[in-house]
Amino acid sequence: MNGSSRLFTGGNASTKRFWRALLAALCAVACVFSLSACGSDKEDGKIRIGIKFDQPGLGFKKSGTYVGFDVDVAKYIAKQLGYSEDQIIWKEAPSKQREAMLQNGDVDIILATYSITPERQKVITFAGPYFVAGQDLMVRAGDTSIQGPQDLNGKRLCSVTGSTSAVTVKQRFASEVQLMEQPGYAECATALFSGIVDAVTTDDIILAGLASSARGRLSVVGKPFTQEYYGVGIKKGDTALARKVNSAIKEMIADGSWKRALQENTKGAHFKPDMKYNPPKPEEGE
Numbered sequence: 447m448n449g450s451s452r453l454f455t456g457g458n459a460s461t462k463r464f465w466r467a468l469l470a471a472l473c474a475v476a477c478v479f480s481l482s483a484c485g486s487d488k489e490d491g492k493i494r495i496g497i498k499f500d501q502p503g504l505g506f507k508k509s510g511t512y513v514g515f516d517v518d519v520a521k522y523i524a525k526q527l528g529y530s531e532d533q534i535i536w537k538e539a540p541s542k543q544r545e546a547m548l549q550n551g552d553v554d555i556i557l558a559t560y561s562i563t564p565e566r567q568k569v570i571t572f573a574g575p576y577f578v579a580g581q582d583l584m585v586r587a588g589d590t591s592i593q594g595p596q597d598l599n600g601k602r603l604c605s606v607t608g609s610t611s612a613v614t615v616k617q618r619f620a621s622e623v624q625l626m627e628q629p630g631y632a633e634c635a636t637a638l639f640s641g642i643v644d645a646v647t648t649d650d651i652i653l654a655g656l657a658s659s660a661r662g663r664l665s666v667v668g669k670p671f672t673q674e675y676y677g678v679g680i681k682k683g684d685t686a687l688a689r690k691v692n693s694a695i696k697e698m699i700a701d702g703s704w705k706r707a708l709q710e711n712t713k714g715a716h717f718k719p720d721m722k723y724n725p726p727k728p729e730e731g732e
């Protein structure tokens with residue numbers, strides 16, 4: 447039950463209809479007289495950026511601050527677009543909600559380990575790529591029964607709803623594995639610790655961050671079996687913004703900030719990006 451219908455419990459149907467109509471009319475009037483769009487919290491002079499809040503090394507909320515490679519790339523892009531750090535509003539963009547957040551105008555851009563795919567490009571536009579990851583597996587340290595995707599027969603996996611990782615499992619390993627879906631990868635790591643699943647699967651760089659924060663109790667298998675091109679999600683059709691974002695990414699790669707950000711955010715995580723694909727050439731929207 448949502449908030450507005452809860453208001454109406456107890457009344458009869460026509461009274462409810464009357465109050466609902468009045469509320470709708472008031473909202474419409476408020477909209478006309480307000481500078482901002484109704485239902486959105488768009489503030490002038492700010493940019494709203496969707497990131498992950500629970501992926502160490504990429505997008506991570508840490509006592510009110512935001513850290514990680516996605517955060518650093520986002521700050522660089524924002525700066526090139528004319529926004530200082532205090533003009534950024536960070537919003538959590540879980541895997542399943544990313545397209546809708548862009549479509550609804552809840553955020554201006556998304557940098558959230560967001561793979562460019564033809565399905566997503568039907569409903570949003572991507573700039574980038576700014577990084578290329580690969581889907582991999584993470585197991586409990588010491589478990590040698592899974593050395594790569596060839597060892598998944600009969601195993602229980604965890605991944606995240608709305609991710610390419612879950613889709614790949616369903617397409618390639620559906621007949622041999624049991625897939626448990628969670629809203630985020632941190633929940634999957636918890637399921638792995640407690641023995642509910644045998645492995646977590648998603649991009650190697652995400653798993654590296656989780657394994658590193660688990661201090662030796664989890665380990666990444668290290669046999670990536672896809673390429674994930676991380677894009678910057680923007681509203682469908684905004685090619686002017688895509689072009690600006692791409693020139694910012696190119697500059698970030700050219701001036702050495704990209705490499706520095708990647709090194710700093712993966713420090714101690716036993717992660718090596720695949721140099722065959724990195725750094726990528728951002729060309730979408732040009």
Ligand code: GLU
Pocket residue numbers: 541558559560561606608609610611648649652674
């Ligand atoms: N890169 C993959 C995706 O966009 C998996 C990581 C994630 O869920 O953010 O779906």
